[in-house]
Amino acid sequence: MSELQATLDALRLPADAKPDDEHAQCRFPARTLWLKKKLAGQLNFPSVSCPRWDAWAGSRQITSISLVLASGFLGNPASYYGHTLLKFNTDPSRRLTALQDLSISYGVIEDGSDSPFVYIVKGILGGYDGGFSDIEYYFHRNQYGEIELRDLWEYEINLSPDEVQFVSAHAWEVLNRRYQYFFFRKNCAFRMAEIVQIVEGVNITPPNRPWTIPQATLQQAGRERRADGSPLLKSVRYAPSRQSRFYASFNALGAQERQVFFDLVAHEQALTQAPYRALPPEGQRAVVDATIDYYQFITDAAQRSSGKLHPVYTAALAERFRLPPAPKTAEAVAPQAPHLGRAPGWFQAGxxxxxxxxxxxxxxxxxxxYDPLDSDQGHVPYSGLTMGDLRLRFKQQGIRLDQLDLVAINSANPGVTGLAGDRGQVWQIKVGAEPVKPGCEDCLAAKLQGDIGMGRRLMSGLFLAVRAGGAVQGKRADQGLGYVKAGTTLIWRPNPDWGTEINMESRWPAGSEQARYNVLKAEWRYALGRSYDIRIQHEHSSGEHGGARTLLGIGRYW
Structure with a gap:
């Protein structure tokens, strides 16, 4: 009660008791709104001038609020699971474009000097402060969609005008506040949910979980209903990344158009040569659109800001102006929205x-x-990101640890065209414990492994990668303290339900007299709806202490 009374006293101070913007009503507009509503007719509150708050929200005339999800980005540990922010949609008559709308984000406050490993450890253990920041939405669209090549989904929340004002006021209150940042729990998704949940009856934080994943927050929001039975999520809008836009243009090309496109990328003069001129106008537009999207895809921010644009790109722009006006040939089709995807956790028995x-x-x-066989919308295709992956085997003699992946990251760029800037780099790092050789079930050892290579999407749903790397491991079964390896990965996903992954590699042990040996791992998956799947896995290794085993399991997502 003493805190409430102190708040009331501060809010009811005369308007001239504090300088502009320092009055409690200016610093805590959400509390002011709530108390005025609850105590209407009982207490009088002075009218106070708040120039900064009025400029931030009042002059913009915020009409609605959206949750925005940026898909996961494996190039930055802070964005492995995606990123959530709030967008405050303003009256269209007050701005030229929705990109000028205000947005609020929450993230780690640090100077960038820590290594990725230190960053992850400190982020998990709460070693950083986190804070809110506000900026116009175009900054995030450029950073995520154009630089980091991440798709974005914008979810408008079903709120009344009074609720929009209340949430906006609360967002103002938390700006520039510092909190202890926890990578798994009190992260961007958790803090954005906290702001929205100030509305009575709204709860979008997934219950009974020790972590908060951005996609899971939206899935929870998708299940929420308002008091009148209407859904909490009013609409969803897809904003494709620069990469998605290029792939859509390229995939729309026919065989002849695709050959002309490759010629055009290699030779500026192709625009004046017979193969291009022989195409009908719609074919010429398709080739030129794909060329423009390609150079926008591979041109980095520094090149754009310097004005040094590729001559083929400028020639394609000039050609597009010469052609009869028409809409863009191919637009990126919105995939299934992330809030309709499966749950992030997984349990398997077999x-x-x-x-x-x-x-x-x-x-x-x-x-x-997720892994390469169950990656969903909002995930990086042909890639994997797993944390806390534990497998136990049990027999009559008891239960034993079979494998533990503390962190496993498998990053793949699809490399659809194979052109410069789209060559498809792949890399992998894994930390945990597993048998030093597949099939040697009594040879469990701690292991750190990684590799790097190139990958290429050969056709829709088919991805091939070649890679090289190595591992450092505990010395067991005369296998040495590690090995150098080279291998190939083939992933086939003809549709979201079916998937096959085959890994073949050769290993050369280090610090051991053992000879080179080969390893084969193959896994097949079939989804049983959105919540279940069935998998068959086979592992084989040659040489001493090698062996083979097959696993059959049924999994449930939770």
């Missing part, structure tokens, strides 16, 4: 058969998030 140890049951728990 049976394994080993040629060395016989049969056993197993259970597997993956806290988060």
């Amino acid at each position: 049976w394994m058969d080993s040629d060395r140890q016989g049969q056993a049951g197993f259970v597997r728990i993956r806290a988060a998030y």
Whole structure:
């Protein structure tokens, strides 16, 4: 009660008791609105001038609020799981474009001097402060969609005008406030949900979870209903990245148009040559549109700001103006929205058969998030990001640890065209414990492994990568302290339900007299709706202490 009374006393101070913007009504507009509503007719509040608050919200005439999700980005540990921010949609008559709308984001406050490993550890343990910042929305569209090549989804929230004003006022209150940042729990998704949840009856934080994942927050919001039964999410709008726009243009080309496109990228003069001139106007537009999108895709911010544009790009722009006016040939089609995707956690139970140890049951728990066979909307295709992936096997003799991945990141750029800037780099890093050789179930050891290579999407749903790398591991079964490796990965996903991944690699042990040996890992998955799947996995390694085993399991997403 003493805190409430102190708040009331501060809010009811005379307007001239404090300088402009320092009065409690200016610093805490949401509390002012709430108390005025609850105490209407009981207490009088002075009229106070708040120039900064009025300029921030009043003059913009905020009409609605949207949750915005940027898809995951494996180039920055802070964005592995995606990023959530709030967008304050203003009256269209007050601005030229929605890109001028105000937005609020929450993130780590740090100087960028820490390595990715230190960044992750400190982020998990709460070693950083986090804070809110506001900026016009075009900054985020440029940073995420144009620089980091991340798709964005904008979800308008079903709020009344009074609720829009209340949430906006609360967002103002938390600006420039500092909080302890926790990567898994009190992150951007958690803080954005807190702001929205100031509205009575709204709860978009997933319950009963020790972590908060941006996509899971939107999934929870998608299940929420207002008091009148209407959905909390009013609408969803897709904003494709620069990469998605280029791939849409390229995939729309026919065989002849595609050949002309490759010629045009290689030679500026192709615009004046017979193969291009032989195309009908719609074919010429398709080729030119794809060329423009390609150079926008590969041109970085420094090149754009310097004005040094590729001559083929400028020639394509001139040609587009010469052609008869027409809409763009191909637009990126909005995929399934992330709030309709599966849950982030996964539990699996099944049976394994080993040629060395016989049969056993197993259970597997993956806290988060996805692998190349179940990556969904908002995830990086042909990639994987898992944390806390634990598998236990059990027999009559007891339960034993079979594998533990503390962190496993598998990043793949699809490299659809194979052209410069789209060559498809792949890399992988994994930290945990697993057998030093597949099939050697009594050879569990701590292991740090990584590799890098090139990948290419050969056709829709088919991805091939070649890579090289190595590992450092605990010394078990005379396998040395690590190995150098080279291998190939093939991923085939003809549709979202079916998927096959085959990994073949050769390993050269270090610090051991063991000879080179080969490893094969193959996994097949079929989705049983949105909540379940079935998988068959086979592993084989050659040489001493090698062996083979097959696993069959049914999984449930949670």
